[in-house]
Amino acid sequence: xxxxxxxxxxxxxxxxxxxxxxxxxxxxxxxxxxxxxxxxxxxxxxxxxxxxxxxxxxxxxxxxxxxxxxxxxxxxxxxxxxxxxxxxxxxxxxxxxxxxxxxxxxxxxxxxxxxxxxxxxxxxxxxxxxxxxxxxxxxxxxxxxxxxxxxxxxxxxxxxxxxxxxxxxxxxxxxxxxxxxxxxxxxxxxxxxxxxxxxxxxxxxxxxxxxxxxxxxxxxxxxxxxxxxxxxxxxxxxxxxxxxxxxxxxxxxxxxxxxxxxxxxxxxxxxxxxxxxxxxxxxxxxxxxxxxxxxxxxxxxxxxxxxxxxxxxxxxxxxxxxxxxxxxxxxxxxxxxxxxxxxxxxxxxxxxxxxxxxxxxxxxxxxxxxxxxxxxxxxxxxxxxxxxxxxxxxxxxxxxxxxxxxxxxxxxxxxxxxxxxxxxxxxxxxxxxxxxxxxxxxxxxxxxxxxxxxxxxxxxxxxxxxxxxx
Numbered sequence: 001x002x003x004x005x006x007x008x009x010x011x012x013x014x015x016x017x018x019x020x021x022x023x024x025x026x027x028x029x030x031x032x033x034x035x036x037x038x039x040x041x042x043x044x045x046x047x048x049x050x051x052x053x054x055x056x057x058x059x060x061x062x063x064x065x066x067x068x069x070x071x072x073x074x075x076x077x078x079x080x081x082x083x084x085x086x087x088x089x090x091x092x093x094x095x096x097x098x099x100x101x102x103x104x105x106x107x108x109x110x111x112x113x114x115x116x117x118x119x120x121x122x123x124x125x126x127x128x129x130x131x132x133x134x135x136x137x138x139x140x141x142x143x144x145x146x147x148x149x150x151x152x153x154x155x156x157x158x159x160x161x162x163x164x165x166x167x168x169x170x171x172x173x174x175x176x177x178x179x180x181x182x183x184x185x186x187x188x189x190x191x192x193x194x195x196x197x198x199x200x201x202x203x204x205x206x207x208x209x210x211x212x213x214x215x216x217x218x219x220x221x222x223x224x225x226x227x228x229x230x231x232x233x234x235x236x237x238x239x240x241x242x243x244x245x246x247x248x249x250x251x252x253x254x255x256x257x258x259x260x261x262x263x264x265x266x267x268x269x270x271x272x273x274x275x276x277x278x279x280x281x282x283x284x285x286x287x288x289x290x291x292x293x294x295x296x297x298x299x300x301x302x303x304x305x306x307x308x309x310x311x312x313x314x315x316x317x318x319x320x321x322x323x324x325x326x327x328x329x330x331x332x333x334x335x336x337x338x339x340x341x342x343x344x345x346x347x348x349x350x351x352x353x354x355x356x357x358x359x360x361x362x363x364x365x366x367x368x369x370x371x372x373x374x375x376x377x378x379x380x381x382x383x384x385x386x387x388x389x390x391x392x393x394x395x396x397x398x399x400x401x402x403x404x405x406x407x408x409x410x411x412x413x414x415x416x417x418x419x420x421x422x423x424x425x426x427x428x429x430x431x432x433x434x435x436x437x438x439x440x441x442x443x444x445x446x447x448x449x450x451x452x453x454x455x456x457x458x459x460x461x462x463x464x465x466x467x468x469x470x
Contacts, residue, residue, distance in 0.1 A: 056196050082413065155465050165451075241335055393406060
């Protein structure tokens, strides 16, 4: 265990050595015993994937036969365009990452102003189109945005320091971005497999008959739909949260043991192994909670579309959307503790409450400011990719098979591909920012010892916002 280091009068030891440290009533994290946490939820996940695989095996051949019975040559140009857009967006995403490291403070300020101005633009556009209700709502959001910007402007230096530290950690362990892209490919494959299973089950349970030129369809089996939706969202949540835990664990190792950092270092490999073995049950636990909420929300949406519940379905969908947002935000912080220390999901949740009791609004504000900056970079990459894909649109025959405005189709395709790919890369930065916020609160001494320049920058920014707090 490393020797304690005194930072601003607080003695802190490496929690990876097993000691428990306190500041007032704050019991800080410690590395947990190596064992499988929440294993029952991991088995539920395996059972879920196996069940969908069985359904695909039963109904898949017919589904693929139907899908392949049409002509597919018209999509060749679309595939080429996606590949080119993907290559462009990867390059632009890398450039965006470097810009973020070069001018983080300016980027955060611009993104905050952008969010405020966006509310004003929505208000003006609504009034010009005669939508008075939308205009009034836009003015309200514009006013709230101005108040929020004024309130958090002094916190920008601390958010900037967090972003710089996070991007430095990702740059030093760039292999985590490869893991992120691999998991996105897995998510795409899962979506295809689940769609085949859903189509097969839907055809068996949703019947339509035509009598006298009138088509009548039976109501969908909402119980079966619920199970299918839970299955779909469960797997996607697990894949997304696994990447989050891998990044948190990698940043934790980078924080405490700089010598283990590297592109394909033991820090990344070790964090990936922990996330997919001993901590996998904890990842599945929180993911299942969100998946159930998402499934209920999707059922409410389906019921509203079918006209089965009217206004009640709309109200239920709004309430569930709010609950989903709260749980997902809570999970984001809980998984930092899972990745850093190997806690179970419930134990990690307790640490989240402790964190917010001590650093609550400051952690939320820093996370939100950085999130705005990441979103702005992703939007810029998407827009640039959409613009550049117009070059092959005008010089090749890739979009000749499409009816309508081929330029609009090409730009939209490029924008979506660029936005998605850049968001995947920057999601690792977002996860790193959350880990940095937790680690700065839990282990400032190790940060000062291993990265004095970054540590001094964060401490000065913190003292600037809260004089005398350290």
